[in-house]
Amino acid sequence: MFKALLLSIWYDLSDVKLAEALDGRASFRCFRGFSSNEATPELTAFVRYRRLMVTHKRDRPLFDSVTIRLKSKAVTVKTGTLVDAMIIASAAEDDARWVKHKGKPSVHGFKAYVGADADAALVEEVSVTSANINDGRAGPEALPDNPGEIFADSAYRGNHFRDAVRAKGGISRIVVTGMWGRDEKETLRKLKEWNQPIHRVRGRIEKVFGTWKRCYGRAACDGEVSPKPPSKSTSPPSPTTSSVP
Numbered sequence: 215m216f217k218a219l220l221l222s223i224w225y226d227l228s229d230v231k232l233a234e235a236l237d238g239r240a241s242f243r244c245f246r247g248f249s250s251n252e253a254t255p256e257l258t259a260f261v262r263y264r265r266l267m268v269t270h271k272r273d274r275p276l277f278d279s280v281t282i283r284l285k286s287k288a289v290t291v292k293t294g295t296l297v298d299a300m301i302i303a304s305a306a307e308d309d310a311r312w313v314k315h316k317g318k319p320s321v322h323g324f325k326a327y328v329g330a331d332a333d334a335a336l337v338e339e340v341s342v343t344s345a346n347i348n349d350g351r352a353g354p355e356a357l358p359d360n361p362g363e364i365f366a367d368s369a370y371r372g373n374h375f376r377d378a379v380r381a382k383g384g385i386s387r388i389v390v391t392g393m394w395g396r397d398e399k400e401t402l403r404k405l406k407e408w409n410q411p412i413h414r415v416r417g418r419i420e421k422v423f424g425t426w427k428r429c430y431g432r433a434a435c436d437g438e439v440s441p442k443p444p445s446k447s448t449s450p451p452s453p454t455t456s457s458v459p
Contacts, residue, residue, distance in 0.1 A: 217245060218232060220280065233254055281336065281337075281338060293333055294415065295365070296331075296332050296335070296365050300326045300423045301325060311323075322345070324345055325347060327341040327349075328423075339356045341355035349370055350374050357379065361382050366386075368390065390405065393405055393408070
């Protein structure tokens, strides 16, 4: 079953498309180990299996094992790393916290920080914290060893993250929001010249988050979440780090 889930990630397949591919593609059936006349799993089997992996904390060891095998076979050539975060909404977890981003409703939950290969978008590191933790402070936990060039948005432009990148032997390629110029035109030109190449590369991580939301339901967990923040009488919680998968 785990091999089937790997196929869904590598080929960007929904559960429906995965079931169809396992029915109709000989290469998929061979990789999965199905005999020619063996029935493929029903759609709900994929969902149940994912939940069991998370419940029994088997997802991370299996994930790490696959990553090590791919690296040992030189499937990808390391040139850089994408770092970004995704909100995971949660209605009930004690360690979850409220976070508010400009132009978006408040969300109660966690943040998943991801470090992925810049070329293949192969996820190498994942770290989960409460949603109200600053990206620049938590981002270093998503840095792999020997990361190469690090592509990230302006939330990671602080010294704490840059120092962590340098300590890992990496080079920061962080989106900036301001530069010195003789006039506004020159400043905007410099910003565009620096930021555009970074945006083109770091946009690849959206495939990772899209797969999580579609296949693993990581946009929300533990039920529906109200977009409203706590009442004014509720004192703000202190930041904590969670080990929720």
